Amino acid sequence: MALTLAGCGGGEKAKPAEPQKTSTAQSPGNPSAPTPDGGQSPAPAPVLATVNGESGIVLTINTVTRDAGGFVTVNGQIKNTGSQQFVKTSAWRGAERDLTGSGESVAGATLVDKAGKKRYYVLRDTDGRCLCTTGVAGIDAGATVPFFAQFPAPPTTTADVEFSLPTFATAAIKISG
Numbered sequence: 001m002a003l004t005l006a007g008c009g010g011g012e013k014a015k016p017a018e019p020q021k022t023s024t025a026q027s028p029g030n031p032s033a034p035t036p037d038g039g040q041s042p043a044p045a046p047v048l049a050t051v052n053g054e055s056g057i058v059l060t061i062n063t064v065t066r067d068a069g070g071f072v073t074v075n076g077q078i079k080n081t082g083s084q085q086f087v088k089t090s091a092w093r094g095a096e097r098d099l100t101g102s103g104e105s106v107a108g109a110t111l112v113d114k115a116g117k118k119r120y121y122v123l124r125d126t127d128g129r130c131l132c133t134t135g136v137a138g139i140d141a142g143a144t145v146p147f148f149a150q151f152p153a154p155p156t157t158t159a160d161v162e163f164s165l166p167t168f169a170t171a172a173i174k175i176s177g
Contacts, residue, residue: 045075049163049171056082057139059147059168064161066153066177071123071131072111074163074173075148080139087138091166105134106147112162112170113154120151120161 045062052058061076080086089104107130111120123131132149139145154161154175163171 051169051171053168064173072151072153079144104137106132109149109165111151113158123150
């Protein structure tokens with residue numbers, strides 16, 4: 001009987017519930033997102049390359065990482081430094097037809113291994129959707145939009161590649177990892 005009463009916890013005060021921490025998921029390429037504990041965000045991400053596009057659009061590449069799964073992820077941001085909304089993002093989709101209905105994307109991006117003489121296109125999932133940023137139909141004046149794109153990894157001996165996205169100049173970048 002003593003075990004039964006002890007197991008019921010009679011007479012103990014209930015512990016107050018710990019406040020739950022809210023967290024904001026940090027998307028790849030968004031170095032300015034708040035940290036989960038609500039503290040200051042880390043120092044600005046390094047800039048590997050910056051290229052200009054049309055109408056005041058600037059593409060900044062912050063990281064290019066080789067992952068163990070056999071792919072390379074490019075992260076960065078696209079900023080509209082112009083005075084009007086930029087709406088010509090459909091060119092970033094590339095020449096392929098979008099049959100999945102995912103809308104505007106950066107699926108037209110490519111990586112080029114000049115030494116290996118090979119061009120790599122954005123990876124797709126089993127439903128044909130790009131493994132990249134989607135849903136960017138326009139960028140307001142002064143706004144910044146994070147982006148990412150995943151590609152098949154070039155050979156491990158390849159570190160220097162060129163990143164291209166339609167309407168932007170080509171950027172020479174190094175793969176880390």
